[in-house]
Amino acid sequence: MTKKIVAVTACIAGIxxxxxxxxxxxxxxxKEGYSIKVETQGAMGLENRLSQSDIDDADVVIFAVDTTVQEADRFEGKKVYKVGTSAVVKDGKAAIDNAVAQVE
Amino acid sequence: MNEQLSDFISDKNIVMNLHARTRDEAIKDLSFILQKNGSVSDSDNFYKDVLKRESMTTTGIGKNIAIPHGQSKSVISSTMLFARNDQKLEWNSLDGSKVDIIFLMAIPPDDQGDEHLRMLAKLSGKLMDDAFVDSIKKASSSEQILKILRQQ
Incomplete structure (x- = not known):
């Protein structure tokens, strides 16, 4: 089965x-053939907001954040892989691989 | 982002032959150009705000590109400058590469999401696209850079 990933990204300035x-x-x-939805929490607010069913159906959650996640209670009980935004910008493949490895 | 981008990006936002010798000098020179363009009221203050952001984490995102940005009260309206420096500069980049492609973004502190900010966000996302980055690197004139930016 294709892994389903949801992610939240947020940096300090949000730009x-x-x-x-x-x-x-x-x-x-x-590239890895996974499905992914990404919610951005930036200077323009929450965009591409993840619905509760997106989150519930996901195999893994990635928080690529340098700050606190807004409305984090939506993710309660989910396996979350947390990483900084710079690490994801530098190596997106590692972020995906590490997150998926956590649930395999 | 076609129409809006052409509204606020023109050839005065493109610097093809920057001669900075250090990261700080590059930011300082570009801050001055922003002031000359009427986008920033106090280039010195803006420069300091950009360096403050730079001191938190590097904006050298790899592949010889840096995206210094300042949210500063000296910014009159959100904008950006594209610059190519004639030598590669040390920028503590994520991948260790030196920088000769600079996107300097200027945002006022109370900007909560106008069109310009949206375009800067979109442009940031495009920098993860290898084909986009290659075309920017290959472009040899400000007209070509403008054309690439406007196609996005």
Whole structure:
């Protein structure tokens, strides 16, 4: 079965890294054949908001954040792989691989 | 982002031959250009705010690219400058590479999501796209850079 990933990205200023990390996660998830939805929590607020069913159905949650996740209670009980945005910008493949390894 | 980008990016936002010798000098020179362009009211203050952000974590995102950015009260309206420096600069980049492609972003502190900010966010995302980055690196004139940015 294809792994389902949901992710939240958020950086301090909410301008650049939030969106770079989101794109890099999508890029490498696609390469590995995983499905992924990414919610950005940046200067423009919460965008591409994950629904509760997106979260419930996910095999793994990635928090690519340098700050606190807003509305974190939505993820209660889920396995969360937490990483900084810079690490994801530097190596999106490692972030995806590490997150998936956590649930395998 | 076609129409909006052409509204706020013109050839005065493109610097093809920056001659900075250090990261700080590059940011300082570009801050001054932003002031000249009327996007920043006090280039010195903006420069300090950009360095403050830089001191938290590097904005050298790898592949010879840096995206210094400042949320500063000296910014009149959100904008960006693209610059190519004539030598590669030390930037403590994530991948250790030196930088000659600089996207300097300027944002006022109270910007909660106008169109310009949205485009800066989109542009940031595009920097993860290898084909986009290759085309930026290959471009040899400000017209070509503008064309690439406007296609996004």
């Amino acid at each position: 650049a890294h939030t969106y770079m990390a989101a794109e890099n996660l999508k890029k490498y998830a696609k």
